[in-house]
Amino acid sequence: xxxxxxxxxxxxxxxxxxxxxxxxxxxxxxxxxxxxxxxxxxxxxxxxxxxxxxxxxxxxxxxxxxxxxxxxxxxxxxxxxxxxxxxxxxxxxxxxxxxxxxxxxxxxxxxxxxxxxxxxxxxxxxxxxxxxxxxxxxxxxxxxxxxxxxxxxxxxxxxxxxxxxxxxxxxxxxxxxxxxxxxxxxxxxxxxxxxxxxxxxxxxxxxxxxxxxxxxxxxxxxxxxxxxxxxxxxxxxxxxxxxxxxxxxxxxxxxxxxxxxxxxxxxxxxxxxxxxxxxxxxxxxxxxxxxxxxxxxxxxxxxxxxxxxxxxxxxxxxxxxxxxxxxxxxxxxxxxxxxxxxxxxxxxxxxxxxxxxxxxxxxxxxxxxxxxxxxxxx
Amino acid sequence: xxxxxxxxxxxxxxxxxxxxxxxxxxxxxxxxxxxxxxxxxxxxxxxxxxxxxxxxxxxxxxxxxxxxxxxxxxxxxxxxxxxxxxxxxxxxxxxxxxxxxxxxxxxxxxxxxxxxxxxxxxxxxxxxxxxxxxxxxxxxxxxxxxxxxxxxxxxxxxxxxxxxxxxxxxxxxxxxxxxxxxxxxxxxxxxxxxxxxxxxxxxxxxxxxxxxxxxxxxxxxxxxxxxxxxxxxxxxxxxxxxxxxxxxxxxxxxxxxxxxxxxxxxxxxxxxxxxxxxxxxxxxxxxxxxxxxxxxxxxxxxxxxxxxxxxxxxxxxxxxxxxxxxxxxxxxxxxxxxxxxxxxxxxxxxxxxxxxxxxxxxxxxxxxxxxxxxxxxxxxxxxxx
Numbered sequence: 236x237x238x239x240x241x242x243x244x245x246x247x248x249x250x251x252x253x254x255x256x257x258x259x260x261x262x263x264x265x266x267x268x269x270x271x272x273x274x275x276x277x278x279x280x281x282x283x284x285x286x287x288x289x290x291x292x293x294x295x296x297x298x299x300x301x302x303x304x305x306x307x308x309x310x311x312x313x314x315x316x317x318x319x320x321x322x323x324x325x326x327x328x329x330x331x332x333x334x335x336x337x338x339x340x341x342x343x344x345x346x347x348x349x350x351x352x353x354x355x356x357x358x359x360x361x362x363x364x365x366x367x368x369x370x371x372x373x374x375x376x377x378x379x380x381x382x383x384x385x386x387x388x389x390x391x392x393x394x395x396x397x398x399x400x401x402x403x404x405x406x407x408x409x410x411x412x413x414x415x416x417x418x419x420x421x422x423x424x425x426x427x428x429x430x431x432x433x434x435x436x437x438x439x440x441x442x443x444x445x446x447x448x449x450x451x452x453x454x455x456x457x458x459x460x461x462x463x464x465x466x467x468x469x470x471x472x473x474x475x476x477x478x479x480x481x482x483x484x485x486x487x488x489x490x491x492x493x494x495x496x497x498x499x500x501x502x503x504x505x506x507x508x509x510x511x512x513x514x515x516x517x518x519x520x521x522x523x524x525x526x527x528x529x530x531x532x533x534x535x536x537x538x539x540x541x542x543x544x545x546x547x548x549x550x551x552x553x554x555x556x557x558x559x560x561x562x563x564x565x566x567x568x569x570x571x572x573x574x575x576x577x578x579x580x581x582x583x584x585x586x587x588x589x590x591x592x593x594x595x596x597x598x599x600x601x602x603x604x605x606x607x608x609x610x611x612x613x
Numbered sequence: 614x615x616x617x618x619x620x621x622x623x624x625x626x627x628x629x630x631x632x633x634x635x636x637x638x639x640x641x642x643x644x645x646x647x648x649x650x651x652x653x654x655x656x657x658x659x660x661x662x663x664x665x666x667x668x669x670x671x672x673x674x675x676x677x678x679x680x681x682x683x684x685x686x687x688x689x690x691x692x693x694x695x696x697x698x699x700x701x702x703x704x705x706x707x708x709x710x711x712x713x714x715x716x717x718x719x720x721x722x723x724x725x726x727x728x729x730x731x732x733x734x735x736x737x738x739x740x741x742x743x744x745x746x747x748x749x750x751x752x753x754x755x756x757x758x759x760x761x762x763x764x765x766x767x768x769x770x771x772x773x774x775x776x777x778x779x780x781x782x783x784x785x786x787x788x789x790x791x792x793x794x795x796x797x798x799x800x801x802x803x804x805x806x807x808x809x810x811x812x813x814x815x816x817x818x819x820x821x822x823x824x825x826x827x828x829x830x831x832x833x834x835x836x837x838x839x840x841x842x843x844x845x846x847x848x849x850x851x852x853x854x855x856x857x858x859x860x861x862x863x864x865x866x867x868x869x870x871x872x873x874x875x876x877x878x879x880x881x882x883x884x885x886x887x888x889x890x891x892x893x894x895x896x897x898x899x900x901x902x903x904x905x906x907x908x909x910x911x912x913x914x915x916x917x918x919x920x921x922x923x924x925x926x927x928x929x930x931x932x933x934x935x936x937x938x939x940x941x942x943x944x945x946x947x948x949x950x951x952x953x954x955x956x957x958x959x960x961x962x963x964x965x966x967x968x969x970x971x972x973x974x975x976x977x978x979x980x981x982x983x984x985x986x987x988x989x990x991x992x993x994x995x996x997x998x
Binding site: 274366 | 913915916917919920922923924985986989
């Protein structure tokens with residue numbers, strides 16, 4: 236019996252996911268790609284009107300904000316054009332529980348969170364796959380720039396960096412499990428962004444020129460401090476009192492600050508101290524509320540600890556391994572020696588000191604093009 | 614793939630006779646019903662005939678029929694047109710949003726509003742309305758049949774209550790019209806709203822019953838159409854369509870359609886209830902013959918609506934999409950279901966033209982979908998508290 240497989244494509248209304256959907260549904264000449272039924276899904280994750288207008292958060296989110304009505308409209312129009320069924324699925328509760336709340340808690344604890352990786356883990360690849368299966372699809376597809384393939388020799392699904400390194404999103408995908416990788420398609424992995432826009436044009440998609448969204452999807456305007464204030468107020472919680480001392484790296488108290496969530500490691504502006512040399516945040520202590528600042532040279536560290544690890548190209552780390560590590564999305568992976576350090580923890584020692592290793596960010600380990608795995612910086 | 618439509622409470626297609634009745638009025642008899650010349654007269658005649666049909670349907674005088682754009686306009690007109698700051702308004706928490714949002718608006722302008730909750734059965738208790746009455750209560754608005762559960766409200770009792778206290782009474786009859794015996798005199802209402810597209814008529818047209826002497830301020834002002842009750846050039850083709858739809862509805866109330874629909878609905882319901890973890894919402898009281906609202910344990914309602922759609926069965930879920938965000942059904946929650954149970958509920962509403970084959974198909978598809986969803990995640994996100 237031939238399985239007529241159904242693929243659920245996650246559509247955000249952006250040019251990437253729209254083009255992915257187009258590629259799966261039709262060849263550029265308009266003929267249907269045989270064998271697959273394609274269904275478009277938009278995950279509705281956050282109500283943009285919820286905090287709009289509070290504490291400076293913009294009233295009307297700009298277009299290109301995921302979950303805005305404009306984006307759903309765009310996604311729906313693309314689906315109509317491609318002739319595929321299209322549904323909006325509500326996952327607001329889960330998104331708030333698994334992404335927004337942890338985001339808030341991390342900042343209040345003095346760390347700098349990345350909601351996008353959490354969203355990928357919990358919503359895009361866990362929930363989306365569940366939802367896809369519920370409606371009878373066997374696989375999902377997204378517009379991420381990443382490549383996945385099965386390696387029979389290692390008997391593992393491998394995640395690799397895409398053709399367009401400037402759009403590489405593998406940093407946010409380190410948490411994908413073998414099961415998820417086995418059931419996901421990344422149609423854009425071997426294309427560059429300009430090529431993707433061209434394919435969109437060939438399919439007659441009007442949004443081929445739509446600009447990419449850059450900010451965190453649930454924070455229109457991009458000011459996370461406004462968001463924290465507005466969100467806590469809405470929840471009936473007060474902003475915890477985390478004012479404290481600003482100290483130099485030798486422990487000398489040089490000033491005071493209003494709250495640790497105003498800072499992130501490597502931050503230069505807004506320190507409130509004058510100094511002959513520019514000062515940067517080196518460390519934030521959530522217990523004592525002390526924020527340590529220092530000069531540029533002090534920002535660099537040789538080691539990092541990562542926790543809650545996920546492994547992709549290997550089953551687990553049993554011995555030291557040479558890898559290149561990204562500590563931020565916009566960071567050139569740096570050579571390091573990675574070794575296991577306790578249950579689901581790893582210690583990385585960089586060849587060269589790295590600037591602003593920030594607790595709360597992810598550390599993603601690469602072996603050439605392949606994502607070995609990754610975890611959360613402690 | 615066989616496609617079965619079980620979302621009649623959302624909307625219905627035109628019946629062929631309705632389409633035919635409307636046809637001449639788009640291009641041949643296109644006149645403005647207010648014009649003096651022969652074209653206007655022909656249009657006017659058509660509107661008059663429709664008005665006469667509506668007056669028979671309502672059992673009222675022709676002058677008490679007001680054509681408008683549909684149920685939402687009727688609900689808004691009754692509420693905005695009757696209430697002034699300082700008045701008290703009683704309605705229910707299970708009304709359609711056209712009533713609820715209008716109630717919110719008058720509340721923000723100095724009208725006191727009381728929303729009566731239903732009993733867990735889905736029924737509104739007239740005694741609860743009576744308890745809420747105050748010296749300044751001016752209007753009561755209660756729906757005839759609830760759109761989500763089909764539950765029929767005791768409008769006659771409420772009408773008597775309103776009359777005895779000299780309070781005006783509006784009935785949102787959008788869902789009930791064409792499905793149950795209809796008589797505004799028996800209902801005892803002063804105002805009533807219906808909508809064509811729920812009864813195999815066109816979308817965008819409806820009518821109100823406005824009892825003579827009711828001091829209602831029109832919503833739409835301008836020309837003197839509808840005896841100055843509702844300004845705006847008459848939508849002649851659609852009014853003709855409404856007239857025809859109402860005529861056919863009256864026939865169907867007399868020709869055994871309703872018991873036949875009830876039997877189909879009952880068979881569908883029984884077939885689904887044979888699955889474990891299923892419950893009818895509103896099943897213990899009188900309902901319209903075509904509706905059943907069923908909760909499914911361990912199933913995510915949204916996923917199920919989509920899964921059924923992909924297998925050719927069209928139903929609606931226990932939520933309504935408002936401005937991009939999905940809220941669980943306010944009706945089901947008012948009946949006592951929690952958010953998750955409300956989300957895990959589906960409404961099956963049969964059209965007048967439904968057949969045994971439709972029910973057969975649904976009974977093949979639904980159990981399969983439920984099984985599939987339950988197998989996927991026994992601890993589904995949908996139904997944990």
